[in-house]
Amino acid sequence: MDSLILGKLNLRQYKTHNDLRYNAGMIKQLSSSKFLIPLMIIIALLATGAGFYISLKQSQQNNQVPAIAGFYWPNTKQLHAFNSLDQNNQAFGLEQMQGKWSFVFFGYTHCPDICPVTMSVMADAYKTLAPTNDDLQIVFVTVDPERDTTEKLADYVAYFNDRFIGLGGTAEMVESLTKQLGIAYYLNKEDSSTNYMVDHSASIFIFDPKARMVAKLAPPHQASQITDEFTTIKTFINAQN
Amino acid sequence: MPRIKSLYYTVFLVLCLSIQVALADDLPIKITNVWISEAPPAVSPLAAYASLQNQSSYEMTLVAVSSPDFSNIEIHLSLVADGMARMEKQPAMTIPAEATIELSPGGYHLMLFNPGKQFVAGDKAMLVFTFADGSAVSIEASVMKRNTAHQHKHHHPE
Ligand SMILES: [Cu+2]
Numbered sequence: 001m002d003s004l005i006l007g008k009l010n011l012r013q014y015k016t017h018n019d020l021r022y023n024a025g026m027i028k029q030l031s032s033s034k035f036l037i038p039l040m041i042i043i044a045l046l047a048t049g050a051g052f053y054i055s056l057k058q059s060q061q062n063n064q065v066p067a068i069a070g071f072y073w074p075n076t077k078q079l080h081a082f083n084s085l086d087q088n089n090q091a092f093g094l095e096q097m098q099g100k101w102s103f104v105f106f107g108y109t110h111c112p113d114i115c116p117v118t119m120s121v122m123a124d125a126y127k128t129l130a131p132t133n134d135d136l137q138i139v140f141v142t143v144d145p146e147r148d149t150t151e152k153l154a155d156y157v158a159y160f161n162d163r164f165i166g167l168g169g170t171a172e173m174v175e176s177l178t179k180q181l182g183i184a185y186y187l188n189k190e191d192s193s194t195n196y197m198v199d200h201s202a203s204i205f206i207f208d209p210k211a212r213m214v215a216k217l218a219p220p221h222q223a224s225q226i227t228d229e230f231t232t233i234k235t236f237i238n239a240q241n
Numbered sequence: 242m243p244r245i246k247s248l249y250y251t252v253f254l255v256l257c258l259s260i261q262v263a264l265a266d267d268l269p270i271k272i273t274n275v276w277i278s279e280a281p282p283a284v285s286p287l288a289a290y291a292s293l294q295n296q297s298s299y300e301m302t303l304v305a306v307s308s309p310d311f312s313n314i315e316i317h318l319s320l321v322a323d324g325m326a327r328m329e330k331q332p333a334m335t336i337p338a339e340a341t342i343e344l345s346p347g348g349y350h351l352m353l354f355n356p357g358k359q360f361v362a363g364d365k366a367m368l369v370f371t372f373a374d375g376s377a378v379s380i381e382a383s384v385m386k387r388n389t390a391h392q393h394k395h396h397h398p399e
Binding site for chain 2: 109110111112113114116117120152155156158159160184195197199200201202203216218219220
């Protein structure tokens with residue numbers, strides 16, 4: 001900006017000179033001239049304007065809802081009380097979701113393809129995110145608690161990451177979470193007595209520290225995409241407070 | 242007598258082996274990258290993946306897979322519709338002429354029920370693939386850990 005204005009003055013006053021050396025000489029001349037004070041005012045005004053413009057632009061960006069498929073904002077879903085058991089047989093409810101960011105996936109351990117694929121993608125994403133997000137927890141919820149005892153869940157989640165949480169308990173306990181969120185699943189028990197398959201949600205749900213379901217990430221899942229989308233969502237929601 | 246018996250037995254074994262080898266060589270289907278994904282402890286069924294390349298000018302249909310290490314094996318397809326994941330048992334799987342079908346995570350896979358032991362990465366298991374024309378081939382599958390690199394590129398472990 002300075003050089004632009006100086007250049008203009010330069011042109012007006014000297015017509016031909018635009019070499020820096022001459023500009024330097026010109027400043028010397030200007031310092032003693034009547035141009036100095038108006039010039040300083042113009043620069044100050046322009047700088048203030050630019051600063052204002054940049055901060056306006058930034059606040060607009062903070063308010064602009066990130067274009068992420070499955071991001072519910074502003075229609076988030078508030079989680080209410082539920083009671084389940086974690087992999088250590090400890091009560092796990094709404095309180096354990098508050099103050100933390102959570103990735104939640106609903107599946108069953110007798111699922112040999114989609115579930116372990118999703119769990120290992122979440123393990124990769126967690127490895128990337130954990131060092132800078134100590135408030136992040138990864139939660140696997142069984143929709144087949146009859147076969148998936150808490151002991152089984154402990155082995156299952158620890159296989160992917162020893163900090164992962166596995167939720168189960170009784171069928172009613174699991175329903176206390178799935179029903180309020182509208183998570184559908186279906187146990188194909190007619191197939192066979194013990195080897196039945198379960199239809200379940202393939203999405204990863206993101207909850208914020210206020211225990212609001214803020215996003216549903218649909219498959220196919222990729223660790224890099226999950227980390228990017230989570231970081232964007234977290235930055236956006238933190239900026240809203 | 243016992244000596245003759247054991248001779249018969251040897252001849253029988255040699256015959257069996259040579260038929261097996263002949264089948265594997267003549268089969269117009271090349272089955273490669275056969276691997277079983279390692280699962281968390283005590284978790285079953287397991288999933289197996291492979292690449293089936295039909296080099297012939299006619300279609301081939303996989304009708305069964307069996308193994309001494311599992312009670313039964315099913316051909317499955319994982320599907321996601323309206324956000325719901327489910328697995329569909331396939332009665333058979335047809336590989337069109339000169340086509341390749343990949344069994345890969347999130348798609349076609351073999352469901353290996355009731356493993357005889359806990360399989361960990363590095364273990365091997367024999368899988369016998371049987372086709373509609375009666376041909377069969379047995380292939381050794383390696384147990385491997387999943388890594389997300391080959392889950393998404395639909396590539397296979399080296
Ligand atoms: Cu399956």
